[in-house]
Amino acid sequence: MSMLEVSKLKVSYGGINAVKGIDLRVDAGEMVALIGANGAGKTTTLKAVSGLLQHGGHVRYNGEDVSRRPAYQLVELGIAMVPEGRGVFGRLTVDENLRMGAYVINDRGLIRGEVDRIYHLFPRLKERRDQTAGTLSGGEQQMLAIGRALMSQPRLLLLDEPSMGLAPLMVEKIFEVVRQISENGVTILLVEQNARLALAMSGRSYVMESGTVTLEGESASLLDNPQVRQAYLGE
Amino acid sequence: MIKAFQSRLRQLKKDRRAVWVGYALIGVALAVLPFAVDGGFGRTWVRIVDFALIYAMLALGLNIVVGFAGLLDLGYIAFYAVGAYTWALLASPQFGLHLPFWAILPIGAGVAAFFGVLLGAPTLRLRGDYLAIVTLGFGEIIRIFLNNLDHPINITNGPIGINKIDPISIAGVDLTRTHEFLGLEFAGTHLYYYVLLGLVMLSMFICVRLEDSRVGRAWIAIREDEVAAQSMGINTRNVKLLAFAMGATFGGVAGGLFASFQGFVSPESFILLESIMVLCMVVLGGMGHVAGVVVGALLLAVLPEILRSTASPIQEQLFGKVLVDPESLRMLLFGLALILVMLIRPTGLWPSPIRKREFASEAT
Numbered sequence: 164m165s166m167l168e169v170s171k172l173k174v175s176y177g178g179i180n181a182v183k184g185i186d187l188r189v190d191a192g193e194m195v196a197l198i199g200a201n202g203a204g205k206t207t208t209l210k211a212v213s214g215l216l217q218h219g220g221h222v223r224y225n226g227e228d229v230s231r232r233p234a235y236q237l238v239e240l241g242i243a244m245v246p247e248g249r250g251v252f253g254r255l256t257v258d259e260n261l262r263m264g265a266y267v268i269n270d271r272g273l274i275r276g277e278v279d280r281i282y283h284l285f286p287r288l289k290e291r292r293d294q295t296a297g298t299l300s301g302g303e304q305q306m307l308a309i310g311r312a313l314m315s316q317p318r319l320l321l322l323d324e325p326s327m328g329l330a331p332l333m334v335e336k337i338f339e340v341v342r343q344i345s346e347n348g349v350t351i352l353l354v355e356q357n358a359r360l361a362l363a364m365s366g367r368s369y370v371m372e373s374g375t376v377t378l379e380g381e382s383a384s385l386l387d388n389p390q391v392r393q394a395y396l397g398e
Numbered sequence: 399m400i401k402a403f404q405s406r407l408r409q410l411k412k413d414r415r416a417v418w419v420g421y422a423l424i425g426v427a428l429a430v431l432p433f434a435v436d437g438g439f440g441r442t443w444v445r446i447v448d449f450a451l452i453y454a455m456l457a458l459g460l461n462i463v464v465g466f467a468g469l470l471d472l473g474y475i476a477f478y479a480v481g482a483y484t485w486a487l488l489a490s491p492q493f494g495l496h497l498p499f500w501a502i503l504p505i506g507a508g509v510a511a512f513f514g515v516l517l518g519a520p521t522l523r524l525r526g527d528y529l530a531i532v533t534l535g536f537g538e539i540i541r542i543f544l545n546n547l548d549h550p551i552n553i554t555n556g557p558i559g560i561n562k563i564d565p566i567s568i569a570g571v572d573l574t575r576t577h578e579f580l581g582l583e584f585a586g587t588h589l590y591y592y593v594l595l596g597l598v599m600l601s602m603f604i605c606v607r608l609e610d611s612r613v614g615r616a617w618i619a620i621r622e623d624e625v626a627a628q629s630m631g632i633n634t635r636n637v638k639l640l641a642f643a644m645g646a647t648f649g650g651v652a653g654g655l656f657a658s659f660q661g662f663v664s665p666e667s668f669i670l671l672e673s674i675m676v677l678c679m680v681v682l683g684g685m686g687h688v689a690g691v692v693v694g695a696l697l698l699a700v701l702p703e704i705l706r707s708t709a710s711p712i713q714e715q716l717f718g719k720v721l722v723d724p725e726s727l728r729m730l731l732f733g734l735a736l737i738l739v740m741l742i743r744p745t746g747l748w749p750s751p752i753r754k755r756e757f758a759s760e761a762t
Contacts, residue, residue, distance in 0.1 A: 215628060238631030250626035252619060254752055263619050266612075267631035295755050315631060 166191040172220035181207040183374040194351040196361035199371035205354040213244040243317035249308040253297030264314030281310040302333035358395035432588040444587040450699035451594035457679040457695035459648025465686035467641035468621030473537025477646040479668035481653025489564035510650020511643040518642030545665040559664025684746030
């Protein structure tokens with residue numbers, strides 16, 4: 164049984180079908196990438212899975228049907244989402260942002276430990292713990308968004324374009340941490356436009372094109388696929 | 399000079415005895431205030447202080463919705479109206495009902511909370527300007543209902559309003575009469591002052607506790623970013639409804655007290671200008687800051703009255719006659735004061751730390 168099983172997922176905005184019935188699965192401990200061009204429906208898929216969007220189709224999490232569950236309930240079940248564009252609380256400090264991420268946890272001692280763990284993972288955030296999130300650089304905000312999502316102690320982490328708008332050096336740093344998180348046993352579903360990076364990081368990948376999955380398989384083999392190389396790796 | 403005073407104050411705060419002496423002094427000052435005002439300025443001014451306390455409670459309630467949860471509500475006075483009319487209908491000759499205040503107070507709070515949810519439910523997906531317009535409409539709907547519910551069945555007495563509302567009576571002590579305790583004479587306005595003061599302090603306490611609670615943090619999250627708040631595991635729907643209901647409860651209680659204190663209610667007291675006035679109190683005092691909001695309410699409730707009573711005599715002394723009608727001058731100066739405060743202290747007179755931060759970070 165897979166940790167996450169999505170079947171016949173359909174999402175439409177008004178009359179426009181953004182996602183046209185896709186299937187995908189993520190096994191426990193895996194890192195799976197969802198790549199594709201702008202407007203392919205990647206973010207929509209992720210939002211539907213995380214409960215932020217209404218959809219037709221089925222989402223099963225650890226065997227349980229969670230298709231109609233709102234986002235806040237999924238957090239309690241162990242699914243955390245790092246939203247596109249980071250969505251940090253700009254007027255709150257780094258520390259307050261992290262603590263907000265632990266909203267579903269009631270144990271104060273546990274929260275303190277988690278905050279320390281995040282600061283260990285992102286030493287940069289520790290330096291800026293009393294700064295408001297709005298004053299951080301884009302990369303630091305991305306770190307904060309990831310750290311905040313980890314505060315709820317998720318088993319499945321949904322990452323939406325963590326590389327968006329960041330300098331290459333920062334992207335490298337972020338993905339280094341993402342790899343670490345994965346190695347610590349958190350299952351990850353990663354949405355990325357940076358196909359090369361996503362394929363290099365993940366075990367398996369899905370390629371989306373205008374609302375459907377056109378290719379899927381081992382990331383390593385997709386890296387060699389001439390179709391992928393031409394369309395997404397610019398060769 | 400101010401810096402020196404602030405550091406001295408900080409030093410004093412460290413000294414626990416000094417803190418207790420400070421609290422005791424404030425307590426004594428609040429206790430003798432009605433007598434001092436009565437002796438110095440006359441009974442009318444005690445009434446004005448009483449009204450200022452009612453406004454403080456209103457502002458505290460609106461602050462939950464606007465300041466804590468960030469939901470702009472322009473029809474807040476509707477809950478005040480609901481509370482006032484609930485009280486009026488349950489304790490006046492209108493239906494011949496004369497329930498005791500301890501029964502009406504929770505009923506009024508409950509009815510107002512129900513109306514809060516009634517307004518909140520259809521507006522859950524609205525924010526900012528759109529929410530403001532719907533709430534504004536809601537406020538007007540309630541007022542128009544009150545104005546027209548005199549037929550086919552007469553419920554509210556329409557524009558005439560409801561008269562002869564029972565005053566609060568605690569343990570047989572009727573709060574509108576003058577009583578003697580310990581050789582001191584307590585007029586009705588004085589007694590109401592103590593009741594209102596107690597309730598305002600209780601409201602402040604509740605608000606401070608709320609702000610510091612799980613719900614309070616959820617409100618902050620929603621105010622900052624609703625989608626992110628959902629991703630944190632916050633049930634945004636319930637938390638928003640709770641904000642509306644809590645805010646409305648405060649408004650309802652304030653309305654009930656207003657009805658009993660005044661002895662009379664009519665739809666005229668619940669016009670849009672009142673909603674805006676309460677919003678001004680919140681914004682001017684410092685949105686989201688409990689103490690600031692109370693200061694804003696007291697200032698905006700008392701200052702216009704001072705202007706009203708001094709505008710004519712000053713003009714007569716200066717020009718020999720009254721050039722500008724005090725009523726219009728009052729609004730003019732009032733508007734000017736608001737503009738000045740927004741220019742000089744855009745976060746309010748006494749802002750919350752979070753708001754202060756926002757402007758500090760924008761400046762750098």
